[in-house]
Amino acid sequence: xxxxxxxxxxxxxxxxxxxxxxxxxxxxxxxxxxxxxxxxxxxxxxxxxxxxxxxxxxxxxxxxxxxxxxxxxxxxxxxxxxxxxxxxxxxxxxxxxxxxxxxxxxxxxxxxxxxxxxxxxxxxxxxxxxxxxxxxxxxxxxxxxxxxxxxxxxxxxxxxxxxxxxxxxxxxxxxxxxxxxxxxxxxxxxxxxxxxxxxxxxxxxxxxxxxxxxxxxxxxxxxxxxxxxxxxxxxxxxxxxxxxxxxxxxxxxxxxxxxxxxxxxxxxxxxxxxxxxxxxxxxxxxxxxxxxxxxxxxxxxxxxxxxxxxxxxxxxxxx
Amino acid sequence: xxxxxxxxxxxxxxxxxxxxxxxxxxxxxxxxxxxxxxxxxxxxxxxxxxxxxxxxxxxxxxxxxxxxxxxxxxxxxxxxxxxxxxxxxxxxxxxxxxxxxxxxxxxxxxxxxxxxxxxxxxxxxxxxxxxxxxxxxxxxxxxxxxxxxxxxxxxxxxxxxxxxxxxxxxxxxxxxxxxxxxxxxxxxxxxxxxxxxxxxxxxxxxxxxxxxxxxxxxxxxxxxxxxxxxxxxxxxxxxxxxxxxxxxxxxxxxxxxxxxxxxxxxxxxxxxxxxxxxxxxxxxxxxxxxxxxxxxxxxxxxxxxxx
Numbered sequence: 001x002x003x004x005x006x007x008x009x010x011x012x013x014x015x016x017x018x019x020x021x022x023x024x025x026x027x028x029x030x031x032x033x034x035x036x037x038x039x040x041x042x043x044x045x046x047x048x049x050x051x052x053x054x055x056x057x058x059x060x061x062x063x064x065x066x067x068x069x070x071x072x073x074x075x076x077x078x079x080x081x082x083x084x085x086x087x088x089x090x091x092x093x094x095x096x097x098x099x100x101x102x103x104x105x106x107x108x109x110x111x112x113x114x115x116x117x118x119x120x121x122x123x124x125x126x127x128x129x130x131x132x133x134x135x136x137x138x139x140x141x142x143x144x145x146x147x148x149x150x151x152x153x154x155x156x157x158x159x160x161x162x163x164x165x166x167x168x169x170x171x172x173x174x175x176x177x178x179x180x181x182x183x184x185x186x187x188x189x190x191x192x193x194x195x196x197x198x199x200x201x202x203x204x205x206x207x208x209x210x211x212x213x214x215x216x217x218x219x220x221x222x223x224x225x226x227x228x229x230x231x232x233x234x235x236x237x238x239x240x241x242x243x244x245x246x247x248x249x250x251x252x253x254x255x256x257x258x259x260x261x262x263x264x265x266x267x268x269x270x271x272x273x274x275x276x277x278x279x280x281x282x283x284x285x286x287x288x289x290x291x292x293x294x295x296x297x298x299x300x301x302x303x304x305x306x307x308x309x310x311x312x313x314x315x316x317x318x319x
Numbered sequence: 320x321x322x323x324x325x326x327x328x329x330x331x332x333x334x335x336x337x338x339x340x341x342x343x344x345x346x347x348x349x350x351x352x353x354x355x356x357x358x359x360x361x362x363x364x365x366x367x368x369x370x371x372x373x374x375x376x377x378x379x380x381x382x383x384x385x386x387x388x389x390x391x392x393x394x395x396x397x398x399x400x401x402x403x404x405x406x407x408x409x410x411x412x413x414x415x416x417x418x419x420x421x422x423x424x425x426x427x428x429x430x431x432x433x434x435x436x437x438x439x440x441x442x443x444x445x446x447x448x449x450x451x452x453x454x455x456x457x458x459x460x461x462x463x464x465x466x467x468x469x470x471x472x473x474x475x476x477x478x479x480x481x482x483x484x485x486x487x488x489x490x491x492x493x494x495x496x497x498x499x500x501x502x503x504x505x506x507x508x509x510x511x512x513x514x515x516x517x518x519x520x521x522x523x524x525x526x527x528x529x530x531x532x533x534x535x536x537x538x539x540x541x542x543x544x545x546x547x548x549x550x551x552x553x554x555x556x557x558x559x560x561x562x563x564x565x566x567x568x569x570x571x572x573x574x575x576x577x578x579x580x581x582x583x584x585x586x587x588x589x590x591x592x593x594x595x596x597x598x599x600x601x602x603x604x605x606x607x608x609x610x611x612x613x614x615x616x617x618x619x620x621x622x623x624x625x626x
Contacts (some may be wrong), residue, residue: 018332018356021604028564057379058450058490058559071558103382146386253386257335262345262357301351 005293006238006314007045007092008038012297012306015051015062019301027061028072032086034303039087041307042314046083047093047294048128050121053100066124076127092292093132093235094125095183102139105147107158110139115165122169126176132235132292133173134181134209137162137198138189142253158189163201170205181209181234186218186245187255192225193218199232207234211296212274213241213266218250222279226287236283236293240272241265256299266299268306270313280317321626322592325617326373326406327366328541328599330606333383334359337397356607359387359397365607367402369614374398375442375597377409378431391437406595407442408435409486415468416448416461416492428472432481442539442595443476444486444513445469447493447501452558454492462497466504473509484513484538489521489550489569490560498522502533511538515599516578517545517570522555527582534590543599544576545569562602570601572609574616581624588625 013025013034024030038046051064060071063079073079083091101113118135125133138144138158145151166180173180182195190198192215199208210233215222226233243265249258256265269276283289295314297306338360339345346354355361366374376384388394395405410431414420428445435443447465448454457465469485476483485502487493493501498519502512514537516526530537547569554560561569573580600609 016333018334018362018606019353020356022332023602023604024566026562027566029566058561060559061562061564072564100382143386254335254383257357259336261341262336262339262354264348264353301349301353 005045006043007047007292007294008041008043008307008310009047009049009095009237009294009296009298010034010038011047011049011095012300012303014299014303015064025062026059028063031061031063032082035083035086035088037304038307041311043307043311044087044089045092046088047095047296048091050094050096050117050124051100052117052120066120069124076124080128091128091130093134093294094121094128094130095134096121097136097139097183099136099139099143102143102147107148107154107161111161111165115168118165118169119172122172122176122178125178130178132179132181132209133169134183134235135166135169136183136185136188137166137195140187140253140255141189141251142187142255144189145251146253155189159198159201162190163198166202167205170202174205179234180206182206183209184211184214186214187250191218191250192220196229196232208232209235209237211237211239212276212279213239213272216241216274217243217245217265219244222274223282226279226282230287230289233289234291236279236289236291238269238276238279238293238295239298240267240269240274240276242267242272264299264301266296268297268300268309269295270309270316276313277317323587323626324373324595325371326375326595326597327371327610328375328409328597329377329380330600330603331356331362334362335383335387336360337387359394360401363398363401363403365610369610371598371610371614372402373404373406373595373597375407375409375440375444376405376438378411381434391434392439395437395439405438405440406597407440407444407481408438410443410445411449412445412447412465412468412472413449415465416454416457418464421464421468424468425471428468428483429475432472432476432479435481436479441481442484442513443481444484444539444541445472446486446488446491449492450488450490450559451492451494451556452490455494455556457492457497459500462493462501463504465493465501469501469510470506473506477509482511482538483509484511486513486515486541487518487522488515488561489518489555490557494555495523498524502536507536512536513539513541515541515543516580516583517543517576517599520545520548520578521550521569523549526578527586530583530586530590534586534592537592539594540596541599542573542580542596543601544571544573544578544580546571546576548577568602570599572600572603572612572616573598574612574620580621584621584624592625
């Protein structure tokens with residue numbers, strides 16, 4: 001496993017939550033400098049979130065959907081050329097979650113909007129040359145419960161519709177050279193304990209995106225989980241945390257910000273309690289894993305520090 | 320009793336916590352200032368301490384506020400306990416110029432009024448339709464259609480104790496050429512006006528003349544400054560001009576641009592304006608500093624003219 005093949009996710013930029021100087025994240029100049037700084041940190045491959053929200057309200061400076069790319073660059077090919085000029089050789093993967101569309105009690109709206117934008121995102125992933133499309137199979141459990149207090153009653157229908165949508169997306173993905181992988185977020189209706197049965201329902205059409213911090217939070221041994229499911233793993237995210245969920249925070253409306261006790265759930269890689277050395281050694285030496293690996297420093301307090309911290313970690317792991 | 324009370328238009332991005340009880344521990348996790356901007360308890364206290372007794376929320380805040388607090392009423396109660404009342408909510412009347420969108424535009428407007436009532440607010444400042452790019456120029460029939468929608472929403476709002484105020488953006492399909500036509504096509508008993516000082520100045524209006532001409536329609540203000548008055552059509556009508564590629568700011572804290580706020584306050588005094596004024600800090604890198612800067616300017620430059 002060579003660290004030059006490991007991507008960094010641009011989710012290290014805090015687009016959505018308040019902090020001083022956050023306004024610069026909405027302008028094109030910020031991102032175009034960022035690509036160079038990412039490359040200077042030793043990453044030539046990036047992962048990008050796909051976020052339809054930037055299409056609404058004229059915030060097209062954030063390069064996280066097709067509308068924004070077309071608005072600022074004309075087309076995806078021109079954007080790829082710019083990335084290359086800044087030292088980014090490839091976009092390894094695209095991530096997508098559906099929390100934006102869980103905003104009322106209407107499941108037709110949720111599945112309609114999620115399906116529409118996921119298909120759009122998948123087409124974008126293929127065009128930008130991504131090898132994987134990592135989708136969250138559900139919104140936050142707690143956000144769903146907010147609008148569907150009878151969650152247990154709608155779960156069977158929700159699961160069936162989710163399987164139908166994911167099957168359709170997996171077929172589109174396969175036809176366009178992209179692998180559909182399901183994220184194993186601890187707050188999901190299909191968390192680490194249920195993701196395997198969801199994959200079985202998809203009949204081999206999709207694989208799993210293993211995220212080390214999410215497993216840690218859910219109290220699942222990453223090493224054991226990876227060993228047991230290696231054939232179904234299509235992507236690995238090296239993420240870090242100190243948080244363990246002893247109070248069912250995963251069921252709350254905003255689970256990445258634990259109510260009752262504020263904490264930074266996702267730490268910069270190498271600064272938390274996840275044994276990333278053990279995980280990478282297992283993948284490399286024992287399991288000969290050759291699939292995509294992406295580092296994520298989401299929720300970092302300082303994206304530029306996180307870039308160099310992550311690089312320092314990878315240098316250490318490569319020794 | 321003061322004639323003017325001050326609010327902030329909410330430009331905070333998502334605030335993830337209601338109240339942080341473990342503030343010191345949270346701070347020590349990374350020793351950054353993120354703890355200072357992560358809970359509504361402190362955000363509202365900052366406002367209250369700086370004399371901004373109201374907050375105008377935005378519809379895009381609801382996706383976070385509602386799950387966090389459970390309901391508009393609970394957020395309003397939480398804010399009130401900290402000395403801040405919810406005065407209203409912004410609304411975008413998407414596609415109100417399109418006749419085939421009438422029912423949807425009116426329905427969305429009524430829903431927004433209902434939400435404001437739940438917050439205990441009384442203002443609904445409303446952008447009359449979407450951006451110029453891809454839509455403009457509007458025909459006179461389309462402007463009249465906008466007015467028809469505004470009147471319909473205005474009637475429902477008025478019946479529910481809410482004042483709808485037209486709020487123009489410099490990049491809206493309602494723009495310099497049809498801005499006054501729209502105002503004059505609406506029913507003055509049902510549809511009022513929120514003067515966004517920077518937006519209409521950028522669009523090409525003289526804020527003093529505009530207020531003089533329409534003072535009896537003005538329900539409230541979005542007070543902000545600009546150094547970019549009368550931007551050319553090529554900018555105003557372009558795609559997504561509000562956030563610039565190079566970080567150029569159209570909007571500044573009152574006193575940091577070059578609008579004649581002292582002249583405006585002399586007119587407010589002349590016409591005896593009474594009500595809320597929301598200050599806006601779009602594009603500020605530091606909303607707390609902007610609030611404090613504005614408070615100083617208000618207290619030392621504007622309130623001595625008219626309070």
